[in-house]
Amino acid sequence: MKPVKVGVLGLGTVGGGTVNVLKRNAVEIARRAGREIVITRASAKDLTKARICDTQGIALTTDPFEIINDPDIDIIVELIGGCGAVKDMVLQAIANGKHVVTANKSLLALHGNEIFAKASEKGVMVAFEAAVAGGIPVIKAIREGLSANHIEWLAGIINGTGNFILTEMRDKGRDFNDVLAEAQALGYAEADPTFDVEGIDAGHKLTILASIAFGMPLQFDKVYTEGITQITRADVEYAEQLGYRIKHLGIARKTPEGIELRVHPTLIPDRRLIANVDGVMNAVVVKGDAAGPTLYYGAGAGSEPTASSVVADVVDVVRALTSDPENRVPHLAFQADALVDIPVLSADDFRTAYYLRLSAEDKPGVLADVTRILADHHISIEALIQKQPLAGETVVPIILLTQITREQEMNAAIAKIEALQTVTGKVNRIRLETLG
Amino acid sequence: MKPVKVGVLGLGTVGGGTVNVLKRNAVEIARRAGREIVITRASAKDLTKARICDTQGIALTTDPFEIINDPDIDIIVELIGGCGAVKDMVLQAIANGKHVVTANKSLLALHGNEIFAKASEKGVMVAFEAAVAGGIPVIKAIREGLSANHIEWLAGIINGTGNFILTEMRDKGRDFNDVLAEAQALGYAEADPTFDVEGIDAGHKLTILASIAFGMPLQFDKVYTEGITQITRADVEYAEQLGYRIKHLGIARKTPEGIELRVHPTLIPDRRLIANVDGVMNAVVVKGDAAGPTLYYGAGAGSEPTASSVVADVVDVVRALTSDPENRVPHLAFQADALVDIPVLSADDFRTAYYLRLSAEDKPGVLADVTRILADHHISIEALIQKQPLAGETVVPIILLTQITREQEMNAAIAKIEALQTVTGKVNRIRLETLG
Numbered sequence: 001m002k003p004v005k006v007g008v009l010g011l012g013t014v015g016g017g018t019v020n021v022l023k024r025n026a027v028e029i030a031r032r033a034g035r036e037i038v039i040t041r042a043s044a045k046d047l048t049k050a051r052i053c054d055t056q057g058i059a060l061t062t063d064p065f066e067i068i069n070d071p072d073i074d075i076i077v078e079l080i081g082g083c084g085a086v087k088d089m090v091l092q093a094i095a096n097g098k099h100v101v102t103a104n105k106s107l108l109a110l111h112g113n114e115i116f117a118k119a120s121e122k123g124v125m126v127a128f129e130a131a132v133a134g135g136i137p138v139i140k141a142i143r144e145g146l147s148a149n150h151i152e153w154l155a156g157i158i159n160g161t162g163n164f165i166l167t168e169m170r171d172k173g174r175d176f177n178d179v180l181a182e183a184q185a186l187g188y189a190e191a192d193p194t195f196d197v198e199g200i201d202a203g204h205k206l207t208i209l210a211s212i213a214f215g216m217p218l219q220f221d222k223v224y225t226e227g228i229t230q231i232t233r234a235d236v237e238y239a240e241q242l243g244y245r246i247k248h249l250g251i252a253r254k255t256p257e258g259i260e261l262r263v264h265p266t267l268i269p270d271r272r273l274i275a276n277v278d279g280v281m282n283a284v285v286v287k288g289d290a291a292g293p294t295l296y297y298g299a300g301a302g303s304e305p306t307a308s309s310v311v312a313d314v315v316d317v318v319r320a321l322t323s324d325p326e327n328r329v330p331h332l333a334f335q336a337d338a339l340v341d342i343p344v345l346s347a348d349d350f351r352t353a354y355y356l357r358l359s360a361e362d363k364p365g366v367l368a369d370v371t372r373i374l375a376d377h378h379i380s381i382e383a384l385i386q387k388q389p390l391a392g393e394t395v396v397p398i399i400l401l402t403q404i405t406r407e408q409e410m411n412a413a414i415a416k417i418e419a420l421q422t423v424t425g426k427v428n429r430i431r432l433e434t435l436g
Numbered sequence: 437m438k439p440v441k442v443g444v445l446g447l448g449t450v451g452g453g454t455v456n457v458l459k460r461n462a463v464e465i466a467r468r469a470g471r472e473i474v475i476t477r478a479s480a481k482d483l484t485k486a487r488i489c490d491t492q493g494i495a496l497t498t499d500p501f502e503i504i505n506d507p508d509i510d511i512i513v514e515l516i517g518g519c520g521a522v523k524d525m526v527l528q529a530i531a532n533g534k535h536v537v538t539a540n541k542s543l544l545a546l547h548g549n550e551i552f553a554k555a556s557e558k559g560v561m562v563a564f565e566a567a568v569a570g571g572i573p574v575i576k577a578i579r580e581g582l583s584a585n586h587i588e589w590l591a592g593i594i595n596g597t598g599n600f601i602l603t604e605m606r607d608k609g610r611d612f613n614d615v616l617a618e619a620q621a622l623g624y625a626e627a628d629p630t631f632d633v634e635g636i637d638a639g640h641k642l643t644i645l646a647s648i649a650f651g652m653p654l655q656f657d658k659v660y661t662e663g664i665t666q667i668t669r670a671d672v673e674y675a676e677q678l679g680y681r682i683k684h685l686g687i688a689r690k691t692p693e694g695i696e697l698r699v700h701p702t703l704i705p706d707r708r709l710i711a712n713v714d715g716v717m718n719a720v721v722v723k724g725d726a727a728g729p730t731l732y733y734g735a736g737a738g739s740e741p742t743a744s745s746v747v748a749d750v751v752d753v754v755r756a757l758t759s760d761p762e763n764r765v766p767h768l769a770f771q772a773d774a775l776v777d778i779p780v781l782s783a784d785d786f787r788t789a790y791y792l793r794l795s796a797e798d799k800p801g802v803l804a805d806v807t808r809i810l811a812d813h814h815i816s817i818e819a820l821i822q823k824q825p826l827a828g829e830t831v832v833p834i835i836l837l838t839q840i841t842r843e844q845e846m847n848a849a850i851a852k853i854e855a856l857q858t859v860t861g862k863v864n865r866i867r868l869e870t871l872g
Contacts, residue, residue: 016725021584021585021726022584022585024725025584025585025586025725025726028585028586028651029583029584031651031769031771031774032583032651032766032771032774033583034762034763034771035764039622066639075737129581132478135724135726135727135728135730136727137576137577137580137581137582137730140576140577140580140581141573141576141577141581141732142575144573144576144748144751144752145565145573145576145577145745145748146466146573146744146748146749147466147468147469147747147748147751147752148457148458148461148465148743148744148745148746148747148748149457149461149744150460150461150464215464215467215468233617263468271712271714273709273712273713273733276707276709277709278707283731288571288744289460289461289738289740290453290457290461290571290740290741290743290744290747291571291572291734291735291744292734292735292738292740292741292742293573293734293735294571294572294573294732294733294734294735295719295731295732295733296577296730296731296732296733296735297709297730297731297732297733298727298729298731299727299728299729299730302728304725304726304727304728305726305727305728307584307726308582308584308585308724308726308727309581309584309727310584310585311584311726312580312581312582312583312584315580315584316580316583317765318763319764319765320763321763322759322760322763323758323759323760323763324759326470327470327754327755327756327757327758327759328755329755330468330470333468334467334468335467335468335470337811338467338468388830398625
């Protein structure tokens with residue numbers, strides 16, 4: 001069979017890695033795919049820039065549309081990122097009847113419904129394994145490997161920067177800002193770290209995971225996101241004493257009332273495998289009714305791990321080039337006409353357990369007040385630590401773990417606790433999931 | 437589209453689970469597959485036996501060949517297990533042009549080359565996700581998700597019984613035989629536990645994993661297998677003190693000289709994720725040159741986890757029913773004509789680190805003798821513990837960790853150490869892998 005011709009848009013970290021992997025493993029990949037896969041064209045903004053890859057044999061251009069409109073190109077690999085002009089590029093490639101492989105999570109989280117609809121109309125594939133959890137084939141696992149299951153929930157460490165920061169805080173007793181500065185120096189975190197530390201990047205990925213797990217349209221605007229900036233060294237240590245680790249998780253859960261879509265710091269029992277996923281690594285736990293919990297772990301970012309998923313998608317597309325579009329794996333795991341618009345719950349309706357840390361005066365009756373408020377809101381206490389006041393201080397930290405309750409109840413209880421004369425400052429609240 | 441008709445051979449734990457999962461999730465599975473999948477026929481040895489599944493609407497027979505020869509059946513699901521008559525059934529199904537889904541690891545490890553050759557001739561698929569690691573879609577991950585990679589090695593906890601025993605020994609300080617008896621009572625271990633505790637079952641699975649990772653024919657007869665029966669409570673404790681866990685691993689590694697295929701107890705650094713996989717759970721780490729290490733974790737056995745993989749395979753087959761056989765995912769990940777008969781190394785040529793435990797008289801010069809022998813064989817020592825003798829005893833345990841060496845050198849050194857007058861009994865040797 002004649003070689004498949006691929007055009008790559010963007011020759012940065014992932015684009016360069018894709019060129020490197022496809023060249024280095026060309027023979028092995030062809031032994032798998034049954035035919036040669038060659039990058040014949042690539043675009044980059046600045047052709048004079050130094051590259052991490054050898055571009056010999058690849059016709060370069062600064063205009064992505066030259067490649068998109070080239071009838072000789074079978075597959076477009078979009079690795080520019082972002083949502084502006086890139087959306088037009090992807091839509092144009094689809095309109096031209098080309099299959100697309102992309103690592104662009106924000107594009108799919110925000111515009112995926114439109115993109116997949118156009119792709120289905122034209123009978124082309126849009127593959128996106130690299131958009132979630134880098135080198136981990138978790139999209140394939142959920143969409144195909146677990147296709148027999150009713151998926152109940154999934155929970156993932158899907159932002160390496162956040163996990164690096166939390167791991168350093170725990171391992172070395174460091175403060176958030178201190179570790180963030182190091183992560184920026186190491187290149188793990190952007191100069192503007194908002195996307196990572198506020199959970200927006202994880203929210204994009206969670207949007208995609210939830211759609212393929214539950215068979216619903218992409219709805220990023222309904223994801224609740226809370227960052228890790230309020231996590232203190234003290235929280236990390238108290239969690240540890242209670243047998244928990246704090247991880248920044250993306251959680252999607254199907255309940256009888258609707259879907260919970262939430263990104264936030266979470267206490268997890270320290271014996272759970274995902275609690276032991278450290279540094280920049282990613283992992284996703286998926287709970288299916290038949291398979292039970294399965295976990296997928298690996299590098300969530302980086303040049304070659306992401307390229308690994310991009311190239312695997314290219315191989316999948318190559319295999320399906322001659323297939324009947326109706327028999328392909330659907331973009332969002334479920335047939336396009338079988339997606340169901342399940343309601344997404346507001347944060348008030350989340351049901352979860354909580355870790356609470358508050359500072360109270362060291363006086364009789366304080367604990368009675370706090371526990372009475374919780375009882376009034378039907379919130380059961382699972383564990384409680386009250387520390388001795390430090391010498392000369394009159395304020396003591398109280399740490400509580402609660403059983404599962406509705407978030408609205410917890411918010412009301414916290415407001416009353418914060419209003420107590422004997423309690424100083426805010427209650428620091430972190431959600432707790434057993435993931436059992 | 438009209439429903440796909442499936443015939444199931446065997447209605448035991450996995451067969452019954454498959455019926456249950458396909459019935460319970462019928463609507464959700466059809467929303468994914470794009471058409472209905474129905475089990476219309478099933479065979480069982482004894483039709484009067486109580487079943488874990490509802491067989492209403494399924495035509496039952498005691499003769500599997502009735503189903504295999506039924507022109508109305510599209511896909512045969514073989515869940516009888518074993519290698520005798522079952523091999524004939526699978527070959528007959530293939531000869532009849534039917535696609536086959538099987539969970540039968542021993543059949544594939546021993547006769548897979550023949551079976552896949554016949555299947556390729558007839559243009560049918562033989563799918564086997566359930567044959568390795570139960571509900572974990574690790575075959576799919578390696579064969580498709582990591583198709584861009586040159587795979588360097590893989591290591592897996594692929595026998596739940598063995599892992600349950602080692603976990604109990606560590607957690608509760610129990611002895612091997614004591615835990616084995618409990619595992620048998622719980623139904624985790626067979627009355628004859630040889631397959632599990634001697635590593636034969638893991639060897640079957642490793643054979644399959646190695647073939648799809650490296651693109652080589654199945655060669656179970658060349659797998660080195662060593663069981664866990666010689667592991668003592670003391671070894672588990674010493675390993676713990678040194679920062680390691682003992683796991684029964686299947687390891688396949690590509691070296692410039694050939695492939696290592698080995699199943700044996702292994703010390704792993706306790707911070708590695710796979711060292712924290714406990715109880716009956718399974719996990720496989722795969723090291724690709726691009727993706728880096730990825731790990732896949734979940735239930736390795738059981739009715740519904742295994743059924744999850746069986747049914748996922750059925751969905752895959754349904755999707756490929758109309759596909760060109762040349763463009764399908766090849767059975768062993770690489771095109772049949774691109775498999776390479778890479779040499780498999782003998783145990784003498786393994787290169788690994790070691791944990792050694794020996795008992796020596798509490799006399800000057802003993803350590804000097806032992807370390808001299810290791811030095812003579814160019815074996816470097818990484819760590820050493822010498823314990824105080826117990827009151828009234830003259831023999832002390834010495835525990836050594838070595839750096840990586842060739843197994844032949846280690847065997848020669850151990851023979852000399854055992855020959856020392858001051859050393860009593862055998863040297864207990866356990867291999868050590870950092871999996872870094």
